[in-house]
Amino acid sequence: MLIEAVSMDDSERLVAEVAQAFERGTPLAIRGGNSKALLGRPVEGMPIDTRSHRGVVGYDPTELVITARAGTPLAELNAALDAAGQMLPCEPPAFGAATVGGMVAAGLAGPRRPWSGSVRDFVLGCRVITGHAKHLRFGGEVMKNVAGYDVSRLLAGSFGCLGLITEVSLKVLPKPRASGSLTLDLDAGEALRELSAWRRAALPVSGACHVDGRLHVRLEGGAGSVASARDRIGGDELDPRFWDALREHRLGFFDDPRALWRLSLPNASPLVPLPGDTLLDWAGAQRWLKSDAPAATIRQIAHAAGGHATCFTPHAHAEPFAPLPAALLRFHRQLKQQLDPRGLFNPGRLYAGL
Missing domain, CATH: 3.30.465.10 (Uridine Diphospho-n-acetylenolpyruvylglucosamine Reductase; domain 3)
Structure with missing residues (x-):
């Protein structure tokens, strides 16, 4: 274009x-x-x-x-x-x-x-x-x-x-010299375990999203390292435009009329039960949630996991951003x-x- x-x-x-x-x-x-x-x-x-x-x-x-x-x-x-x-x-x-x-x-x-x-x-x-x-x-x-x-x-x-x-x-x-995208039929727990193993093996992962019962992985780097990682991971070919759709919130997940929440959690955080439908991005460190649950409930879950929650949808009963601790608010x-x-x-x- x-x-x-x-x-x-x-x-x-x-x-x-x-x-x-x-x-x-x-x-x-x-x-x-x-x-x-x-x-x-x-x-x-x-x-x-x-x-x-x-x-x-x-x-x-x-x-x-x-x-x-x-x-x-x-x-x-x-x-x-x-x-x-x-x-x-x-x-x-x-x-x-x-x-x-x-x-x-x-x-x-x-x-x-x-x-x-x-x-x-x-x-x-x-x-x-x-x-x-x-x-x-x-x-x-x-x-x-x-x-x-x-x-x-x-x-x-x-x-x-x-x-x-x-x-x-x-x-x-x-731009990376080589890239490839794959998708695998895994539940969320299996996906996080595989991603942890791939991280320890230093595979050239540059995108990892789990949604609708499937793990989607992007590989980027030298041609040899990408080819080797593809052989190890297996799975099916994924249209690389998936990552554009994820970034721009054009996936079907985002069409749900419920409020959209973004939970930002520490790397390698374990799965926690969330009150709604979830998309895992950033290898699980970013979790998008579609939910009608009270803001206090969602923020309490995020805080207990060591992170915070942001409401991306105008919400009559929720502040968009997580409350700041008193010391940090004073600094702001x-x-x-x-x-x-x-x-x-x-x-x-x-x-x-x-």
Whole structure:
């Protein structure tokens, strides 16, 4: 598919709108592709749209770094990388119309996450408009040690509550030389045991999902290692588009009208009974749950297993994100006060008062 590349620097307009909001004390609701509008608490504020501030502003494939403005469609960024045989290893979901800024602000990663890293791990630097209407640059375009807070990575997963991202530099990697996808008829317990054995054997697994009574596995790496792993695992061939459908929530599992919960658990967590239908991703570390059970019940199960639960569906009786411990909540508030003292950006999107 041909992706039209458009470049436009609209940062002056964005800074001016934030400055006006600062003077008036008007809250702002940041809008990119609006692909994750349902995730998080509703925001009341004047819309500020980043989509006109777009375009890849720097990309040298030999340096494995790409820099793009926040309103750049994620599809456009991926097309530029694909043309050079490279990729964002964390394979963030687009959910239709995601922008680069929204991708970083949400911090969501795809099936490769446990083996490659999170969105935050690939953010090298950014430009951001703070709550003082200052357009600042943090980080850079090389991997290096950072003294103090690495603000550019703090923005990953902040859902726009700390500032308005205008530009991001991301580390990228070459696409694997060989890949293959397999599916096996196993129950969830058998699947987790097999995955544990394959982990100890250092097989080149880069995706592992269990749904509808079957384990789906993706292998990536050198041609020899992928071929050897295929011989060991066996099973049937799997259409590689399965991983795109999983990442973008296009599998039939996600069509269930019940609330969608995401449970994030430690690696190799044992199976625990969940009140609904479950899809295991990230080799079991991420568990999607379709359930009508009370939020307190689901969160108690996740907490007891050493993890937390996020509600991906607007829910009248559930906060989207798991409550923070008092010490961590205090840290969040202090950070918000430093970067956005008047509470302009996406107020309350994550938690009340943030």
